[in-house]
Amino acid sequence: MLKSTLRSGIAAIALFAAAPTAMAQELMIGLRAGPDSIDPHWSTLGSQAEALRHVFDTLVDVDEKLQLKPGLAVSWEPIDDTTWEFKMREGVKFHDGTDFTAEDVKFSIERIPQVTGPMPMTLYTKYVDSVEVVDDLTLRVSTKGMAPSLPNDFTRLFVVPSETGMEAGNEEFNSGEKAIGTGPFTFVSWEPKGDLVVEKFDGYWGEEVAWDKVTRREIPDDAARVAALKSGQVDLINYVPATDYLSMQNDDSVETFVSDSVYILNIAPVVKDEEPQPIKVDGKEVEGNPLQDLRVRKALDLAINRDVLVNVVLEGLGTPANQLMPEGFFGYSDKLPKREYNVEKAKELLAEAGYPDGFEMDFTCTNNRVPGDAVVCEALAQMWSRAGLKVNAQALNGTVFFPAAQREEYTMTMSAWGTLTGEAAYTYGALVHTKDPEKGFGNFNRAGYSNPEFDKVFQEGAQTLDAEARRELYEEASYIAMEDRALIPTVILQSVWAAQADKLDFTPRIDQETRAYAITPE
Amino acid sequence: MFGYLVGRLSQAVVVVFVMSVIVFVGVYAIGNPIDVMIDPGATAEIRENLIRKYGLDQPLWRQYFTFVGNVFQGDLGNSMVYNIPVTSLVFSRLPATIELVMVSVTIAAVIGIPAGLYAGYRPNSLGAKLIMALSVLGFSVPTFWIGMLLIMAFAVELGWLPSGGRGEVAEFLWFKTSLATTNGWSHVIMPAINLSLFKMGLLIRLTRAGMVEAMGAEYVRFARAQGLADRQIVFSHILRNISIPVITVFGLELGSTLAFAVVTETVFNWPGVGKLIIDSILQLDRPVMVSYLVMVVILFVAINLIVDLIYARLDPRVRLKGGS
Numbered sequence: 028m029l030k031s032t033l034r035s036g037i038a039a040i041a042l043f044a045a046a047p048t049a050m051a052q053e054l055m056i057g058l059r060a061g062p063d064s065i066d067p068h069w070s071t072l073g074s075q076a077e078a079l080r081h082v083f084d085t086l087v088d089v090d091e092k093l094q095l096k097p098g099l100a101v102s103w104e105p106i107d108d109t110t111w112e113f114k115m116r117e118g119v120k121f122h123d124g125t126d127f128t129a130e131d132v133k134f135s136i137e138r139i140p141q142v143t144g145p146m147p148m149t150l151y152t153k154y155v156d157s158v159e160v161v162d163d164l165t166l167r168v169s170t171k172g173m174a175p176s177l178p179n180d181f182t183r184l185f186v187v188p189s190e191t192g193m194e195a196g197n198e199e200f201n202s203g204e205k206a207i208g209t210g211p212f213t214f215v216s217w218e219p220k221g222d223l224v225v226e227k228f229d230g231y232w233g234e235e236v237a238w239d240k241v242t243r244r245e246i247p248d249d250a251a252r253v254a255a256l257k258s259g260q261v262d263l264i265n266y267v268p269a270t271d272y273l274s275m276q277n278d279d280s281v282e283t284f285v286s287d288s289v290y291i292l293n294i295a296p297v298v299k300d301e302e303p304q305p306i307k308v309d310g311k312e313v314e315g316n317p318l319q320d321l322r323v324r325k326a327l328d329l330a331i332n333r334d335v336l337v338n339v340v341l342e343g344l345g346t347p348a349n350q351l352m353p354e355g356f357f358g359y360s361d362k363l364p365k366r367e368y369n370v371e372k373a374k375e376l377l378a379e380a381g382y383p384d385g386f387e388m389d390f391t392c393t394n395n396r397v398p399g400d401a402v403v404c405e406a407l408a409q410m411w412s413r414a415g416l417k418v419n420a421q422a423l424n425g426t427v428f429f430p431a432a433q434r435e436e437y438t439m440t441m442s443a444w445g446t447l448t449g450e451a452a453y454t455y456g457a458l459v460h461t462k463d464p465e466k467g468f469g470n471f472n473r474a475g476y477s478n479p480e481f482d483k484v485f486q487e488g489a490q491t492l493d494a495e496a497r498r499e500l501y502e503e504a505s506y507i508a509m510e511d512r513a514l515i516p517t518v519i520l521q522s523v524w525a526a527q528a529d530k531l532d533f534t535p536r537i538d539q540e541t542r543a544y545a546i547t548p549e
Numbered sequence: 550m551f552g553y554l555v556g557r558l559s560q561a562v563v564v565v566f567v568m569s570v571i572v573f574v575g576v577y578a579i580g581n582p583i584d585v586m587i588d589p590g591a592t593a594e595i596r597e598n599l600i601r602k603y604g605l606d607q608p609l610w611r612q613y614f615t616f617v618g619n620v621f622q623g624d625l626g627n628s629m630v631y632n633i634p635v636t637s638l639v640f641s642r643l644p645a646t647i648e649l650v651m652v653s654v655t656i657a658a659v660i661g662i663p664a665g666l667y668a669g670y671r672p673n674s675l676g677a678k679l680i681m682a683l684s685v686l687g688f689s690v691p692t693f694w695i696g697m698l699l700i701m702a703f704a705v706e707l708g709w710l711p712s713g714g715r716g717e718v719a720e721f722l723w724f725k726t727s728l729a730t731t732n733g734w735s736h737v738i739m740p741a742i743n744l745s746l747f748k749m750g751l752l753i754r755l756t757r758a759g760m761v762e763a764m765g766a767e768y769v770r771f772a773r774a775q776g777l778a779d780r781q782i783v784f785s786h787i788l789r790n791i792s793i794p795v796i797t798v799f800g801l802e803l804g805s806t807l808a809f810a811v812v813t814e815t816v817f818n819w820p821g822v823g824k825l826i827i828d829s830i831l832q833l834d835r836p837v838m839v840s841y842l843v844m845v846v847i848l849f850v851a852i853n854l855i856v857d858l859i860y861a862r863l864d865p866r867v868r869l870k871g872g873s
Contacts, residue, residue, distance in 0.1 A: 064632060144629070145582065145586045145629050146587060150591050153595070197632040198633055215698045219633075220820060220825065246818045248815045248816060250816065251713050251816055251817065254700045255702075255713055256703045257705045257712075258708065258711065425585065425831070426579065426585055426831050426833060429584050430581055430584045433580070464593035470591065470592060470593055491792070
């Protein structure tokens with residue numbers, strides 16, 4: 028009796044669970060992270076921008092390699108040293124049927140400082156001095172000083188209708204009342220950490236979208252995300268862990284997509300006169316800071332076997348890095364050679380620098396920010412021990428690591444840096460340039476690195492509006508910083524997506540965004 | 550009775566106060582939430598402005614008293630990450646957790662107590678030995694691992710049940726619950742079983758221990774001598790006597806499961822409060838941490854109070870006195 032009830036119960040549940048999967052042109056995506064709000068001006072979080080792109084458009088867009096392409100603006104050019112002119116796209120409509128004009132862009136720029144939160148979007152409007160609407164399709168932006176990177180900043184400038192009103196905040200957007208954009212999908216529903224549901228917008232200006240309805244489900248746990256794919260609950264997932272990626276190679280029911288990411292694991296040796304955590308020889312603190320010696324930094328670099336990091340430690344999901352940005356980015360230097368691995372040479376350089384028996388030092392990393400940060404950290408310590416150094420590696424949670432790193436308490440650190448804007452000013456300006464709060468440079472230069480030669484070339488680049496001339500200056504700046512081992516890049520991390528076999532097709536993006544409108548059914 | 554309630558409530562106030570101080574000092578010691586959240590490209594000026602905007606440049610005591618002042622006006626604050634009121638954030642996720650926990654403790658009690666009674670009644674039978682062996686597994690094998698096994702078996706291989714998520718919700722009485730739909734049940738059953746295993750093991754062992762002890766007690770022998778049927782002895786005399794430790798543990802477990810069901814919630818992607826609180830801790834979202842913990846303290850105090858009231862009902866020797 029009990030048995031038969033149980034059996035029919037399970038059968039009923041099974042029937043129910045099996046029923047609602049195959050609906051035409053619906054896409055279910057399982058993602059590691061989602062937005063914090065539907066207000067596109069609330070936060071700079073990457074997963075926020077990624078999700079909101081489905082509903083809102085940005086003024087300037089970026090291609091798969093993060094290089095600029097037209098978005099709501101079809102073209103832009105500097106008309107004098109401190110003014111940029113943007114030409115708007117014609118015939119674009121908001122989801123409520125109103126026309127998109129330059130007035131909406133002006134409103135959106137001015138709205139940002141009013142509503143942005145602890146991950147402030149003012150970052151992208153910091154050069155804006157004032158905005159002038161010339162006509163419906165022309166907008167002029169006056170900048171504070173020369174701002175060659177303004178179009179790059181505007182790749183995160185989401186446009187909302189000027190009727191939104193300054194007082195509307197997160198709650199009005201989350202409820203859908205104000206979630207009106209020009210994007211490929213209209214907003215249906217969302218709640219914090221829950222599903223974001225969107226539907227196709229028929230009046231979209233861009234290429235027609237293949238899906239009628241898209242659900243972006245947040246599944247932060249890696250194993251749960253993989254299980255959701257394997258059990259058919261979702262069609263596509265991002266951030267597949269390395270171990271599952273390996274097993275998926277032998278599984279016909281799933282297909283994988285791999286791409287380089289913008290994230291590179293960089294080592295930052297502190298070159299200040301006094302290192303925060305003592306460096307020791309035979310238990311005694313050494314005079315001065317050995318890391319100030321270029322030969323020591325070169326030795327650290329030479330002792331790193333990047334092929335082992337990629338093939339063994341990261342299970343193949345990486346690419347050796349020789350500078351702070353992936354190839355093809357604005358300011359990537361072609362002149363820099365592939366990094367060499369040579370332990371003998373490393374030992375020689377250490378001996379020349381006066382440390383024939385090496386030294387002992389602390390090395391601190393993050394352990395939860397990007398896949399593989401903790402294992403690379405430990406592998407590096409072992410590699411250095413072959414060159415005669417005793418490195419105490421410690422991998423910490425980001426919650427502990429970042430505030431302490433901000434207070435500059437570590438002698439040498441490793442963390443991931445992503446060139447999210449696709450150009451050198453963002454990365455080299457923040458990490459390598461001499462710390463200068465007034466000019467806004469070197470905010471994340473926690474190593475105390477300062478090189479007048481680099482600063483000069485970089486600043487010249489930052490003051491050059493001509494894109495080609497600027498590119499050359501940035502390439503030279505990259506070259507100088509990397510040859511001086513201001514930071515030591517190790518590996519470019521790769522990112523993996525997995526989908527049901529024969530279900531869909533897409534080109535993975537270097538910024539790791541999963542854009543539903545760029546995915547096509549197979 | 551009234552004095553007793555007042556005593557209990559004032560205890561709760563003290564605990565809430567101490568706990569909120571600990572959270573403030575703890576977050577302050579870790580560092581500045583802005584440094585955890587802020588985008589790497591932000592200028593020093595933007596950072597300074599934010600720190601001032603959120604009052605994080607103030608001395609700790611002033612931050613704390615501002616918070617306490619707001620609480621007395623009924624405002625627990627807005628989440629720094631979501632910028633929506635903390636109360637609505639927590640209450641949007643709490644029903645999912647309550648529902649999961651209720652199903653799981655029911656499963657634990659309905660299976661655990663009878664199984665424990667049987668194992669104590671016939672301690673040497675094969676069935677009893679089997680039950681005891683399984684109960685050891687129940688609280689020694691890690692929850693997340695059993696969860697993964699369940700998912701692999703029932704969702705990935707057999708495809709009978711969904712691998713995670715909450716499923717459809719429907720209106721039941723005055724709130725929305727997934728227990729009102731078949732689809733909802735298909736989602737809740739696996740995580741609930743997973744969450745119940747530990748409690749089930751505990752209940753089995755407690756009930757069995759009480760049962761074995763009671764079987765040799767004077768009153769049982771006396772009842773037998775009177776010629777009462779075993780069924781009557783077990784259910785109306787022994788069960789009542791061994792209920793006190795069982796209910797104590799049950800109450801505590803109920804509280805801790807509600808507060809910390811996070812492992813199961815993560816593995817099954819259950820949209821409960823557990824994941825919310827873990828993320829708030831990682832992002833140092835202080836308003837959410839404080840309010841959530843305040844709610845947990847109140848919950849524990851309430852459960853303990855209910856447990857005490859049940860004691861008094863079960864055992865006439867227990868008297869509730871004021872303040873003690």
